Amino acid sequence: QSALTQPPSASGSPGQSVTISCTGISTDVGGYSHVSWYQQYPGKAPKLIIYDANKWPSGVPDRFSGSKSGSTASLTVSGLQAEDEADYYCSSYAGNNQWLFGGGTKVTVL
Amino acid sequence: EVQLVESGGGLVQPGGSLRLSCAASGFTFSSSWMTWVRQAPGKGLEWVANIKQDGSEEYYVDSVKGRFTISRDNAKNSLHLQMNSLRAEDTAVYYCARHPGQSFDCWGQGTLVTVSS
Numbered sequence: 001q002s003a004l005t006q007p008p009s010a011s012g013s014p015g016q017s018v019t020i021s022c023t024g025i026s027t028d029v030g031g032y033s034h035v036s037w038y039q040q041y042p043g044k045a046p047k048l049i050i051y052d053a054n055k056w057p058s059g060v061p062d063r064f065s066g067s068k069s070g071s072t073a074s075l076t077v078s079g080l081q082a083e084d085e086a087d088y089y090c091s092s093y094a095g096n097n098q099w100l101f102g103g104g105t106k107v108t109v110l
Numbered sequence: 111e112v113q114l115v116e117s118g119g120g121l122v123q124p125g126g127s128l129r130l131s132c133a134a135s136g137f138t139f140s141s142s143w144m145t146w147v148r149q150a151p152g153k154g155l156e157w158v159a160n161i162k163q164d165g166s167e168e169y170y171v172d173s174v175k176g177r178f179t180i181s182r183d184n185a186k187n188s189l190h191l192q193m194n195s196l197r198a199e200d201t202a203v204y205y206c207a208r209h210p211g212q213s214f215d216c217w218g219q220g221t222l223v224t225v226s227s
Contacts (some may be wrong), residue, residue: 101157
């Protein structure tokens with residue numbers, strides 16, 4: 001199984017929105033609604049920010065939103081803030097008790 | 111507060127073994143699936159293995175099958191990863207994480223494993 005496909009980088013100015021895609025196939029992203037997104041600062045552990053494609057864990061601001069269409073999931077960060085500059089990873093259940101991650105997207109706030 | 115603290119990382123020669131541990135607190139450990147995720151230096155995340163609440167089921171990514179063994183001790187709230195026949199490509203920071211449903215909602219700070227001669 002191959003990693004999910006994410007763009008290596010994305011950027012936006014403060015207050016703008018940025019959307020990150022996560023592309024898989026019919027046996028992972030396309031086959032399940034179990035896509036999650038993680039935010040990771042350099043040298044730190046990842047943090048769950050979206051699960052089951054579009055649900056928020058407690059404490060995560062609703063500036064972060066998720067969606068899924070077919071085999072592509074997306075994370076949108078609205079009202080970009082300086083603190084949103086980080087790496088973002090998607091993950092999907094891939095059946096047969098296997099999980100896949102994307103390669104990660106570095107978000108830069110201009 | 112949920113807390114996961116990994117230990118046991120270090121430098122090991124190719125072909126060697128290492129046992130990682132993860133001490134859990136702040137939640138009912140025996141009610142949670144648990145998982146190990148790794149991240150090679152400068153690279154992305156990779157799911158490695160997970161284990162059911164009672165230890166009766168365990169699953170692995172193909173690249174570690176037959177070499178790594180995940181286990182847990184619910185009496186001691188601890189998770190382990192026994193890593194044998196280590197290769198250079200196993201070099202990574204290893205994170206333990208709680209695994210409710212199909213996401214990983216709480217992570218430890220990670221422990222670095224370096225496989226090198």
